[in-house]
Amino acid sequence: MTSHTLETRREPRWYRPGVKSGYxxxxxxxxxxxxxxxxxxxxxxxxxxHPGLVPTPIDVAHTIVNLTAxxxxxxxxxxxxxxxxxxxxxxxxxxxxxxxxxxxxxxAVPLVREAVSPIFEFLRYIPPFAWIPPAxxxxxxxxxxxxxIVFIAAFPAIVISTxxxxxxxxxxxxxxxxxxxxxxxxxxxxVVTPVALPGVFAGVRVAASNGWMALIAAxxxxxxxxxxxxxxxxxxxxxIDVVMAGMVAIAVTAAILDLVVIALSKRLTRWRKSAA
Amino acid sequence: MPSTVAEAAGDRRExxxxxxxxxxxxxxxxxxxxxxxxxxxxxxxxIVTIMxxxxxxxxxxxxxxxxLPSPGAVAERLxxxxxxxxxxxxxxxxxxxxxxxxxxxxxAGGVIGAPAGIMMAWSRRFRAFAYPVxxxxxxxxxxxWIPLAVTWMGIGxxxxxxIVFIAAVVPWVMxxxxxxxxxxxxxxxxxRNLGTSSAGTLWRVVLPSSxxxxxxxxxxxxxNAWTSVIAAELLAATSGLGFVxxxxxxxxxxxxxxxxxxxxxxxxxxxxxxxxGLAKLLAPWAKGL
Numbered sequence: 380m381t382s383h384t385l386e387t388r389r390e391p392r393w394y395r396p397g398v399k400s401g402y403x404x405x406x407x408x409x410x411x412x413x414x415x416x417x418x419x420x421x422x423x424x425x426x427x428x429h430p431g432l433v434p435t436p437i438d439v440a441h442t443i444v445n446l447t448a449x450x451x452x453x454x455x456x457x458x459x460x461x462x463x464x465x466x467x468x469x470x471x472x473x474x475x476x477x478x479x480x481x482x483x484x485x486x487a488v489p490l491v492r493e494a495v496s497p498i499f500e501f502l503r504y505i506p507p508f509a510w511i512p513p514a515x516x517x518x519x520x521x522x523x524x525x526x527x528i529v530f531i532a533a534f535p536a537i538v539i540s541t542x543x544x545x546x547x548x549x550x551x552x553x554x555x556x557x558x559x560x561x562x563x564x565x566x567x568x569x570v571v572t573p574v575a576l577p578g579v580f581a582g583v584r585v586a587a588s589n590g591w592m593a594l595i596a597a598x599x600x601x602x603x604x605x606x607x608x609x610x611x612x613x614x615x616x617x618x619i620d621v622v623m624a625g626m627v628a629i630a631v632t633a634a635i636l637d638l639v640v641i642a643l644s645k646r647l648t649r650w651r652k653s654a655a
Numbered sequence: 656m657p658s659t660v661a662e663a664a665g666d667r668r669e670x671x672x673x674x675x676x677x678x679x680x681x682x683x684x685x686x687x688x689x690x691x692x693x694x695x696x697x698x699x700x701x702i703v704t705i706m707x708x709x710x711x712x713x714x715x716x717x718x719x720x721x722x723l724p725s726p727g728a729v730a731e732r733l734x735x736x737x738x739x740x741x742x743x744x745x746x747x748x749x750x751x752x753x754x755x756x757x758x759x760x761x762x763a764g765g766v767i768g769a770p771a772g773i774m775m776a777w778s779r780r781f782r783a784f785a786y787p788v789x790x791x792x793x794x795x796x797x798x799x800w801i802p803l804a805v806t807w808m809g810i811g812x813x814x815x816x817x818i819v820f821i822a823a824v825v826p827w828v829m830x831x832x833x834x835x836x837x838x839x840x841x842x843x844x845x846x847r848n849l850g851t852s853s854a855g856t857l858w859r860v861v862l863p864s865s866x867x868x869x870x871x872x873x874x875x876x877x878x879n880a881w882t883s884v885i886a887a888e889l890l891a892a893t894s895g896l897g898f899v900x901x902x903x904x905x906x907x908x909x910x911x912x913x914x915x916x917x918x919x920x921x922x923x924x925x926x927x928x929x930x931x932g933l934a935k936l937l938a939p940w941a942k943g944l
Contacts, residue, residue: 402783403783406780406783406784406787407783407784407786407787408787409784410783410784410785410787410788411787411788411791413788414788414791432806432807490696493692493693493696493697493700494696494697494699494700495700496697497697497698497700497701498700498701498704501701501920501924502920504919504920504921504923504924504927505916505919505920505923506881506882506883506885506886506919506923507882508798508882508883508885508886508889508897509885509897509900509915509916509919509920510916511889511901512889512900512901512903512904512912512915512916513900513904513909513912513913513916515901515904515905516721516722516904516907516909516912517722588796591796592796592797592798593798595796595798595799596798596801596886596889599798599801599802599889599890600889600890600901607798607799610799610802610803611802613802614802614803614805614806617806619803619806622802622803622806623803625799626795626799626800626803629795629796629799630794630795630796630799631794633794633796634794
């Protein structure tokens, strides 16, 4: 099933929108224009009865610009975003540093995998968000507990994809390199790593986005800074335009993180013809 | 640029499923003996984990009960919650509140997402029109919708169903598209050639052969739904297992928090098992589900 899921996650070439023909481009543009038009009209209509409940796209754009200069919830929008990114980076980095070696260990030593994976599997059925309450118990609702949530959300995807990648190495290759005199370290860096890397990156990509999502949830629940905190503050103060501006920032940051992971993966697997 | 963004939105909410141990190392034909060994090792590791947990908490008191209660205390609390209400409901009441929201949101996601995905794969015109909208809304994580949903709908059931819907609809759409697209074009052409209408081909050729992938999407969607309902309950609920876990944590009642988490894990496991069974029942010709 894993290999299958990993396969289907890649976006097939046939439905990348809007690049191949003028027809697709025209349809795509008109659909997005229609989306914004419907939003705008809906906002104008609801504003007659409930002012502020649905801000127009223009209001939201205006708020985004405003928030870059004027703080809301103690900080400007870029500062909130940077603060969130810092905690995301911490949790994510720990997940990679611990997850990749563990995944390689699982992939290389069947006994370890057989012993640990049932526990691991069971824990995976507990969604990362469910760890927020115990994280609050352990560390309060501060920055460390939020980084812990990022770690918990990112870790399994990294371990599993590394394991699958490492176990997918052809044993003949390993034996061959061993016969030719390569030591364990050399086999790891020059045989296992290149084969496993694309799979690892598929997991890293999932992990990056899972971690970001979990961080937002943790920030909604507690904290004093961050984009999740910003939209919660907006919601508490009835400032829907701030909520929507924050949502845009969350989505844009998620997209940027994803692009960075893809760029990194392409760069590190350049030798591959169809890099993920 | 658009092509990179399209890649950026690859179906990233799915976490890859862990592979049953041994399949990669030993190929498909894993012998019975090996299977038994695996079960025994797995069982042993479970027992060792519980023992370690017990030693660290109840046995040697290395961790204070506030941080991590002993397994016995959690089991005892689970039993208590099953019969005594906690914040108005028993464990069953809270669990059914969570599951109800999941089912509604998941079904809504399927009713809207599966046809939309199928149509997007089947008709180029519909795809050109609908995909870009889906594409720009999709990076907004379901979690980020929670404050908005709460402001618009309050902390009732509808806000939670909305969040679950947002989380479930993406895998529904993506896998339905993928499912239809992966059908052998030869089959479609043959059916058309033999005089089947477009709708008939879709119904009698495309749907049956894409059912396994569709079921896979349904399972991922249900997993996402279960995940997101917990997040929604942390913020916008007065019942449900996520609500219980956080309320108890805020009251420094660690036993109830961990009991709720155990229930969350068990239900997550059950939902996944049910979907696997359903996939086998509905699409027995599928492999690898």
